[in-house]
Amino acid sequence: MSRERLDPKIFKRLQTNPRVNMTPQAIRNAISRIRSEHLGVTLNAAAAMFAQKKGFKIMRYLDEKDRQSLGNVREKMKQNMQKPKCKKIKVKKATVSFGKEFINEANKNAELYPYIYIVENSIRKMIQKTFQNDTNWWNNRVPKKIDEYAKRIKEAEKKHDWLPRRGDHPIYYVGLSELAKIIIHNYTHFKTIITDLNNFKTWINECAPIRNILAHNIKLRDTERQNVKIRSEYICTMIERNKA
Numbered sequence: 001m002s003r004e005r006l007d008p009k010i011f012k013r014l015q016t017n018p019r020v021n022m023t024p025q026a027i028r029n030a031i032s033r034i035r036s037e038h039l040g041v042t043l044n045a046a047a048a049m050f051a052q053k054k055g056f057k058i059m060r061y062l063d064e065k066d067r068q069s070l071g072n073v074r075e076k077m078k079q080n081m082q083k084p085k086c087k088k089i090k091v092k093k094a095t096v097s098f099g100k101e102f103i104n105e106a107n108k109n110a111e112l113y114p115y116i117y118i119v120e121n122s123i124r125k126m127i128q129k130t131f132q133n134d135t136n137w138w139n140n141r142v143p144k145k146i147d148e149y150a151k152r153i154k155e156a157e158k159k160h161d162w163l164p165r166r167g168d169h170p171i172y173y174v175g176l177s178e179l180a181k182i183i184i185h186n187y188t189h190f191k192t193i194i195t196d197l198n199n200f201k202t203w204i205n206e207c208a209p210i211r212n213i214l215a216h217n218i219k220l221r222d223t224e225r226q227n228v229k230i231r232s233e234y235i236c237t238m239i240e241r242n243k244a
Helices: 008-016 024-037 043-054 064-082 103-130 137-141 144-157 176-185 197-215 222-242
Strands: none
Touching (some): 103 176, 103 197, 103 222, 144 176, 176 197, 197 222
């Protein structure tokens, strides 16, 4: 399959327009971000959306396929406008009397934690609800490696007996990656909720490594934080819309 390319005429129009005061690579990066945020849109259509944000139009350069992909985006945006609005996540910034070198980085990372918490626990709850009538589902349906991982974590935490237990069930001892693997392994039970498995895999593959970096207190870039916010919203919206 040949890689999709941006029409040179469209790219030239973007480069030469005085409202676009950006390097060629910055323009390409901006178009790629728009495309990643609107699944199904063509590269040329994403460029048209970029131009519209800058205050001018290049619609006449789009072919029928490009226009059709834009129509799909508009329809999805219309559907999103009709759905109930969720409460905006607000995080109070920390103020400490020490470590001032790191306080800004810490607060930026802290903004991301609620998204990770919500998406991980939403998936965990969905799995538990799906198998609520099968008391032995963990032993029957979970891959051995995941079961062994949960046992290792639970055993390790026994050394810290002053801390509260996560829960009685092994599912509380696995993270985002393992939860996703449980869904993929048993997809026939989740296909009415996770309606697009390929997208779900992609979103998890983007979120999980960043989640692990966050857990180890490593500084995240703005692009990584924004990516997790977008992907976690996609996942939770799909679960919310399709749950029984």
